[in-house]
Amino acid sequence: MDTTPSVIDLSMAITEDMRVYPGMAVPSVHQLKRHEIQGIQVSKLEIIVHAGTHVDAPRHVLADGQTIDRLDLDQLTGEAVLIDLSSLAPGSVIEQRHLVEYDSHIHRGDIVVLYTGYQRCPDVEKYCYLAVEGARWLAEDKGVKCLAGDIPSVDPINKQANVSSTTHPSHHILLNAGVPIVECLANLDQLPPGRFFFCCFPLNIVGSEGAPARAVAMNCLSRLNVPAGMEGSSS
Numbered sequence: 001m002d003t004t005p006s007v008i009d010l011s012m013a014i015t016e017d018m019r020v021y022p023g024m025a026v027p028s029v030h031q032l033k034r035h036e037i038q039g040i041q042v043s044k045l046e047i048i049v050h051a052g053t054h055v056d057a058p059r060h061v062l063a064d065g066q067t068i069d070r071l072d073l074d075q076l077t078g079e080a081v082l083i084d085l086s087s088l089a090p091g092s093v094i095e096q097r098h099l100v101e102y103d104s105h106i107h108r109g110d111i112v113v114l115y116t117g118y119q120r121c122p123d124v125e126k127y128c129y130l131a132v133e134g135a136r137w138l139a140e141d142k143g144v145k146c147l148a149g150d151i152p153s154v155d156p157i158n159k160q161a162n163v164s165s166t167t168h169p170s171h172h173i174l175l176n177a178g179v180p181i182v183e184c185l186a187n188l189d190q191l192p193p194g195r196f197f198f199c200c201f202p203l204n205i206v207g208s209e210g211a212p213a214r215a216v217a218m219n220c221l222s223r224l225n226v227p228a229g230m231e232g233s234s235s
């Protein structure tokens with residue numbers, strides 16, 4: 001019997017001591033009303049929209065780009081393929097050749113999910129980032145509809161490469177091609193191998209370049225893809 005849960009939460013927990021991008025302020029969660037005093041609990045959350053699991057919309061790097069409230073949720077929902085890069089050393093460049101190994105598994109319109117193991121890495125600055133050629137291959141050659149991953153950015157911070165943090169080349173390639181980016185996914189090590197159904201719903205913040213999101217994997221595709229005549233033979 002398949003004991004894999006049908007819904008796997010891929011979102012980071014939001015706390016005041018959560019891991020955030022180097023130099024970014026952590027969220028604050030403040031109770032405006034408390035049971036002991038007002039007999040009810042009401043909380044206020046203050047958060048940079050790029051803290052924790054979140055979506056980058058084209059507006060993030062393009063002054064006239066689409067904002068998060070205008071994104072089609074179809075782009076953040078659908079069949080996904082996990083690219084296992086967990087054998088790369090922390091801080092490595094994700095090259096096109098690492099992605100091309102999965103060429104036959106990545107279909108047009110897929111959501112590609114990069115698993116690097118960053119959430120386990122003790123050094124917050126040592127995340128793997130996407131080479132420009134890799135971003136171009138995914139967005140232009142493969143026609144993926146969304147790029148997601150456990151990394152906090154698809155571009156390096158200054159210390160990692162001779163690339164200015166103000167240029168964000170891989171963000172530009174993806175977002176210019178209309179490919180939203182989901183960053184800081186958690187629990188990717190819990191995903192069964194193969195394809196899965198991915199859902200990510202960013203908060204509907206009008207005019208924002210990004211938003212915190214709840215992302216989940218649904219382990220239903222392996223059942224949906226059972227060859228005809230074999231339905232019901234498992235589970």
Ligand SMILES: [Zn+2]
Pocket residue numbers: 050054055056183210
């Ligand atoms: Zn972001």
